[in-house]
Amino acid sequence: LAKTTQPISMDSYEGQEVNITCSHNNIATNDYITWYQQFPSQGPRFIIQGYKTKVTNEVASLFIPADRKSSTLSLPRVSLSDTAVYYCLVGDHDNYGQNFVFGPGTRLSVLP
Amino acid sequence: DAGVTQSPTHLIKTRGQQVTLRCSPISGHKSVSWYQQVLGQGPQFIFQYYEKEERGRGNFPDRFSARQFPNYSSELNVNALLLGDSALYLCASSLGGSYYNSPLHFGNGTRLTVT
Numbered sequence: 001l002a003k004t005t006q007p008i009s010m011d012s013y014e015g016q017e018v019n020i021t022c023s024h025n026n027i028a029t030n031d032y033i034t035w036y037q038q039f040p041s042q043g044p045r046f047i048i049q050g051y052k053t054k055v056t057n058e059v060a061s062l063f064i065p066a067d068r069k070s071s072t073l074s075l076p077r078v079s080l081s082d083t084a085v086y087y088c089l090v091g092d093h094d095n096y097g098q099n100f101v102f103g104p105g106t107r108l109s110v111l112p
Numbered sequence: 113d114a115g116v117t118q119s120p121t122h123l124i125k126t127r128g129q130q131v132t133l134r135c136s137p138i139s140g141h142k143s144v145s146w147y148q149q150v151l152g153q154g155p156q157f158i159f160q161y162y163e164k165e166e167r168g169r170g171n172f173p174d175r176f177s178a179r180q181f182p183n184y185s186s187e188l189n190v191n192a193l194l195l196g197d198s199a200l201y202l203c204a205s206s207l208g209g210s211y212y213n214s215p216l217h218f219g220n221g222t223r224l225t226v227t
Contacts, residue, residue, distance in 0.1 A: 032213045034215060036216075041200070041220070041221075041223070043116070043202050043204070043219050044155065044202075044216075045218070046215040046216065046217065049215055087154060100155075100216065102147075102154030102155045102156070102157075103154050104153060104154050105154050
């Protein structure tokens with residue numbers, strides 16, 4: 001199982017760009033990198049997924065260097081509502097689906 | 113389309129009792145996974161089912177069991193409840209199969225309290 005390491009917590013202010021980096025040194029060739037966001041008393045919500053280079057959607061960007069041993073989730077111009085826990089996940093899947101190993105995540109606090 | 117739905121939303125049980133939690137996946141999703149989340153921690157993988165067969169099991173005791181029905185809905189059963197089973201139980205669905213990298217879609221969970 002590919003293990004991930006990310007900061008336990010981060011603080012930011014409204015309007016700033018937030019970058020959360022995740023290390024995954026043992027990522028396997030077929031593994032994708034997926035980020036989820038979780039608010040209290042809710043299930044995690046899919047943010048973005050990528051394999052290499054850069055992926056962008058309407059809410060975030062994901063930067064993955066060539067060696068794929070790390071990845072950075074970038075949230076542009078955060079607001080108070082972005083205060084949540086963010087999880088970086090790699091693998092573990094087979095031909096039937098994904099059995100993710102969640103770490104403790106990064107608790108992002110956006111301040112006014 | 114409806115998202116992943118779980119029932120009940122909250123449940124209070126006594127030690128030693130048994131509980132059944134239910135999950136309906138997103139239409140078209142054939143893979144269902146169950147996770148346990150204790151306060152302050154990330155979700156911990158319990159089971160994954162695809163096409164009604166168990167495809168993965170996490171490090172949980174045999175008191176935990178699950179099944180998937182022909183309509184792809186799923187139930188998680190926990191016997192002989194312990195105080196430590198108090199947690200948020202999350203169900204997630206995904207396309208599965210050849211879409212093995214399709215993201216997981218989570219329900220909002222069942223909050224189980226064991227007294």
